[in-house]
Amino acid sequence: MHHVERAIFDLRRGVPVLIESDEGNRLVAPVEGLDSTLLAKLFDGAAEAPRLVLTDHRLARLGHTQRDTAGALVLDATRDSREAIIELACAPSATLDQARPLEPLSAGDAAGLHLMRRSLLVPAAVVAAPSERMADELRRRVTVNDILAVTAADVALHYDAVPSLLRRVSEADVPLETAERSRFVVFREPDGLREHIAILIGDDMQWADPVPVRLHSACLTGDLFGSLRCDCGPQLRASVAAIAERGGGVLLYLAQEGRGIGLANKMRAYQMQDEGLDTVDADQVLGFGKDERDYTVAREMLAQLAVEHIDLLTNNPAKLDAMNQKPIDVAGRSSVFGPLTDQNRRYLATKATRAGHWLDAILAEPDDVPVSK
Ligand SMILES: Nc1nc2c(ncn2[C@@H]2O[C@H](COP(=O)(O)OP(=O)(O)OP(=O)(O)O)[C@@H](O)[C@H]2O)c(=O)[nH]1
Numbered sequence: 526m527h528h529v530e531r532a533i534f535d536l537r538r539g540v541p542v543l544i545e546s547d548e549g550n551r552l553v554a555p556v557e558g559l560d561s562t563l564l565a566k567l568f569d570g571a572a573e574a575p576r577l578v579l580t581d582h583r584l585a586r587l588g589h590t591q592r593d594t595a596g597a598l599v600l601d602a603t604r605d606s607r608e609a610i611i612e613l614a615c616a617p618s619a620t621l622d623q624a625r626p627l628e629p630l631s632a633g634d635a636a637g638l639h640l641m642r643r644s645l646l647v648p649a650a651v652v653a654a655p656s657e658r659m660a661d662e663l664r665r666r667v668t669v670n671d672i673l674a675v676t677a678a679d680v681a682l683h684y685d686a687v688p689s690l691l692r693r694v695s696e697a698d699v700p701l702e703t704a705e706r707s708r709f710v711v712f713r714e715p716d717g718l719r720e721h722i723a724i725l726i727g728d729d730m731q732w733a734d735p736v737p738v739r740l741h742s743a744c745l746t747g748d749l750f751g752s753l754r755c756d757c758g759p760q761l762r763a764s765v766a767a768i769a770e771r772g773g774g775v776l777l778y779l780a781q782e783g784r785g786i787g788l789a790n791k792m793r794a795y796q797m798q799d800e801g802l803d804t805v806d807a808d809q810v811l812g813f814g815k816d817e818r819d820y821t822v823a824r825e826m827l828a829q830l831a832v833e834h835i836d837l838l839t840n841n842p843a844k845l846d847a848m849n850q851k852p853i854d855v856a857g858r859s860s861v862f863g864p865l866t867d868q869n870r871r872y873l874a875t876k877a878t879r880a881g882h883w884l885d886a887i888l889a890e891p892d893d894v895p896v897s898k
């Protein structure tokens with residue numbers, strides 16, 4: 526596992542990683558941070574033309590007809606400069622030459638895409654099958670730890686194992702404004718990259734059955750700075766107060782900034798929303814689906830806390846479905862609203878129309894906004 530972790534750090538620094546598999550080794554370089562010298566090396570040292578690996582969402586956005594699979598575009602040194610590649614990977618206005626060959630992903634390509642996502646980079650990579658000469662050079666650099674080699678199998682294992690290996694690492698009482706009896710419990714993912722917090726509200730876990738539970742995905746801008754672009758900050762505080770008023774329960778504060786795409790990508794998506802796209806389309810331009818969150822960690826945290834029968838505070842049908850899986854049983858649901866503002870109205874309306882969120886109560890009555898307390 527530790528090789529995969531180190532690979533993630535290298536990719537975030539823009540350093541390529543060698544992915545080994547039975548289908549042959551591939552040198553994988555993130556499009557984010559791609560520099561022209563590295564690109565020239567990839568063109569020069571590849572056994573065949575390098576390929577640009579893109580997600581299904583990005584290919585659909587580019588107008589490709591094979592909408593439901595990720596794929597690899599064959600690159601051409603004469604026209605695919607660094608700028609042209611970045612445009613293909615994440616520019617809102619880019620279109621695809623339909624005559625350009627699109628190939629299915631190899632095991633190395635798929636592992637590369639997984640690593641980009643886990644690294645919270647734009648999910649796009651230039652991938653090259655090394656020539657004999659380049660393979661020799663890579664072997665030498667791997668031996669002296671100048672380039673990291675990971676197997677595609679280890680990347681897949683990493684992907685599957687992370688949520689179930691969550692460790693409960695520390696805890697302490699933290700009295701909150703609206704819930705004085707609160708205890709923060711920190712859980713860490715095994716690769717050390719993400720920490721999630723369970724906030725146990727009320728007296729000594731003496732909770733109603735089903736237990737009131739809120740899952741809140743991190744939103745730095747809203748939770749901490751009171752951004753008016755979303756409803757997260759007030760919704761977070763309303764949830765804590767609502768759980769306390771119901772005699773206690775659990776709030777899971779999940780490291781899933783930007784619906785799982787990370788803060789840097791959320792800012793890119795905000796920029797595109799300012800240019801006219803809605804929140805779902807902006808994420809798709811970057812290669813993401815409308816919601817990249819996986820709630821396996823949330824189920825695992827509740828299971829470790831022995832909370833299995835829950836009343837979920839959410840307006841999001843996808844959260845409800847994801848949580849109603851073994852060992853968790855969702856026995857009920859309550860709404861929890863933040864306020865409607867001029868700045869977040871469009872965002873909330875998009876959540877309702879494109880992701881099915883139950884927000885009629887606040888969107889229907891713009892002048893009379895109920896805030897659950
Ligand atoms: N990608 C992206 N993420 C956003 C945007 N605005 C807010 N977010 C993120 O959306 C997530 C909202 O989290 P939650 O409030 O837990 O979830 P929800 O899907 O709104 O569902 P509820 O349980 O009904 O609140 C946070 O991770 C925010 O950072 C945006 O425009 N783009």
Ligand SMILES: [Zn+2]
Nearest residue numbers: 744747755757
């Ligand atoms: Zn927010």
